[in-house]
Amino acid sequence: MPIVVDIDVMLARRKMSVGALADAIGITPANLAVLKNGRARAVRFSTLDALCVALECQPSDLLRWEPAESSASIPTA
Template sequence: MMIVIDLDVELAKKKMSVSDLAAAVGITVANISILKNGRAKAVRFSTLDAICSVLGCQPGDILRYVDEPEGPASPPR
């Protein structure tokens, strides 16, 4: 299982920068960048709520589930 973060897509739709979003949400640019680049291990619901409120979107517009293909490159579960 893999969760893909499409925050960059929503930012582009709204023509908003990472620093603009960080200021509007009230968290650091570094934390928005970590989330945007898919390196976050978790996200608080309050943060997700604030991001969706600022961007005028749903959580599903930012987060999506992708089933990883099974194969030799996939680690065993």
């Protein structure tokens, strides 16, 4: 998936544990781990807002887009 989740980077910068962040935003550590590890298929804006408040950051600090590497997009000679 070309969307990369960088919650772990912000956790390290803020010296915060997954459990503390989960408590701060009102979700279970298991659900936060799903999001943090990039396995979530969607994220609610309310969750993204809570993450930004708790981590004092912008959405772009947590999510970024990287193009998918695909042999179909590479021209052949």
